[in-house]
Amino acid sequence: MFQGIDLYSDTMTRPSRAMREAMAAAEVGDEQKGEDPTTLALEARAAALLGLESALFFPSATMANEVALMLHCSHGDELIAAENCHLFFAETGGPAKHAGVQTRMVPTPTGIFDAEAVSQHFNAISGPHFMVSRLISIENTTNLGGGIAWPRTTLAGVVERAKSLGLKLHLDGSRLFNAAVASECEVKSLAAGFDSVTICFSKGLGCPTGAILAFEKSKWDRVRRLKQLMGGAMRQSGMLAAAALYALDHNVERLNEDHENARLLAQGLASVHGVRVENEAPSTNMVFFENRNPKLDDLAFSQACERAGVRFSQVGRSRFRAVTHLDISRSDIEKTLEILAKIGTEA
Ligand SMILES: Cc1ncc(COP(=O)(O)O)c(C=O)c1O
Missing domain, CATH: 3.40.640.10 (Type I PLP-dependent aspartate aminotransferase-like (Major domain))
Known part of the structure; x- marks a missing residue:
């Protein structure tokens, strides 16, 4: 798990x-x-x-x-x-x-x-x-x-x-x-x-x-x-x-928090090196982005993320999806952005 x-x-x-x-x-x-x-x-x-x-x-x-x-x-x-x-x-x-x-x-x-x-x-x-x-x-x-x-x-x-x-x-x-x-x-x-x-x-x-x-x-x-x-x-x-x-x-009204967290993630990703955000203003709880890191292919990128403590799903060639939900807090999103920024600068 x-x-x-x-x-x-x-x-x-x-x-x-x-x-x-x-x-x-x-x-x-x-x-x-x-x-x-x-x-x-x-x-x-x-x-x-x-x-x-x-x-x-x-x-x-x-x-x-x-x-x-x-x-x-x-x-x-x-x-x-x-x-x-x-x-x-x-x-x-x-x-x-x-x-x-x-x-x-x-x-x-x-x-x-x-x-x-x-x-x-x-x-x-x-x-x-x-x-x-x-x-x-x-x-x-x-x-x-x-x-x-x-x-x-x-x-x-x-x-x-x-x-x-x-x-x-x-x-x-x-x-x-x-x-x-x-x-x-x-x-x-x-x-x-x-x-x-x-x-x-x-x-x-x-x-x-x-x-x-x-x-x-x-x-x-x-x-x-x-x-x-x-x-x-x-x-x-x-x-x-x-x-x-x-x-x-x-658990219905609180879905707004997931949507806010998705917006925070998308906005933060816009300035992270090595990724390109598809939907900078997510409508609900999903953020899609591309791995554009020249030094990491998709598998290496996923593995680097998981080793650093965050997991996304890959939904296409170089296309990744992050979904916010009730077990994800605002500080998880901030940590995710830190992890991705680090992976981006190290590459
Ligand atoms: C749009 C949509 N429809 C149907 C399903 C299927 O749901 P379940 O896993 O309950 O079969 C999913 C699952 O992710 C979904 O995203």
């Missing part, structure tokens, strides 16, 4: 003592039978928060996303989404394997696209030999796109255009609370118009695991069956749901 300042991802958060106490005290039953009271309470709360009628608790956001694709699409249908979204780069080919969809990737380095792009990527030609554009998925915040919270007017435009074209809409809101805090609005307003929404508790919200898929009530039986099909039914999941309920009460 890495012991230093871990900016690898916000998935590195560890449950706090208070969260663990809430987990230990949870009332539990059999989730598969619909008898776990804490899981049921979480599902009801999440559905209300997102403005959808129903919600089910999942072990992970990946599984919730994959079930959403299976819910909306038949084999051979087309899924439209940003080229760099999690569905395409980190779900092991799940959209092809599970939902059997053909993918239409929208070229967009930020992960954001507008209503016009929806029309451009929609297959408007009908005929027995053409595929059917069925679903559009957006990620808010965008992960590899830069941790960006979608501008609300762009989002509303995409939702409206997709609806007018008869597309279903899925929102991968694994970091929707970051987006809501950054946009100073409720998550419900960012989920408006979507047919299904994934939210995740094991990232900035600090839980050990767990996600929610929210959707219309009429789809409950089908989603329940798809979850079972994927091996996602659980037993005494109330202990995990209790962590999520605790996170909703205690």
Whole structure:
């Protein structure tokens, strides 16, 4: 286990003592039978928060996303989404394997696209030999796109255009609370118009695991069956749901601190020798930068950082990502900047 300042991802958060106490005290039953009271309470709360009628608790956001694709699409249908979204780069080919969809990737380095792009990527030609554009998925915040919270007017435009074209809409809101805090609005307003929404508790919200898929009530039986099909039914999941309920009460507003720490890091990196910051004014909790150190290739750079006590993830050729989260303090960021400055001057 890495012991230093871990900016690898916000998935590195560890449950706090208070969260663990809430987990230990949870009332539990059999989730598969619909008898776990804490899981049921979480599902009801999440559905209300997102403005959808129903919600089910999942072990992970990946599984919730994959079930959403299976819910909306038949084999051979087309899924439209940003080229760099999690569905395409980190779900092991799940959209092809599970939902059997053909993918239409929208070229967009930020992960954001507008209503016009929806029309451009929609297959408007009908005929027995053409595929059917069925679903559009957006990620808010965008992960590899830069941790960006979608501008609300762009989002509303995409939702409206997709609806007018008869597309279903899925929102991968694994970091929707970051987006809501950054946009100073409720998550419900960012989920408006979507047919299904994934939210995740094991990232900035600090839980050990767990996600929610929210959707219309009429789809409950089908989603329940798809979850079972994927091996996602659980037993005494109330202990995990209790962590999520605790996170909703205690860990949402504080995401602002992570965003401030990301801004501090990005501003500091701008004057560090040997790196180039991609997003000097981060929208939420992610900072992307390039290793430009002439004396250290990417592996040597990563190793030098880890030896000095800080870890990032490499997300492309010479491209690194630092993610701030609730186990990272302002002084961790200051220390990180010192470490990088030292590595830069020594090179
Ligand atoms: C945008 C996005 N969607 C989905 C996931 C998958 O989350 P999980 O690890 O809970 O499966 C991630 C994980 O990092 C993510 O960043």
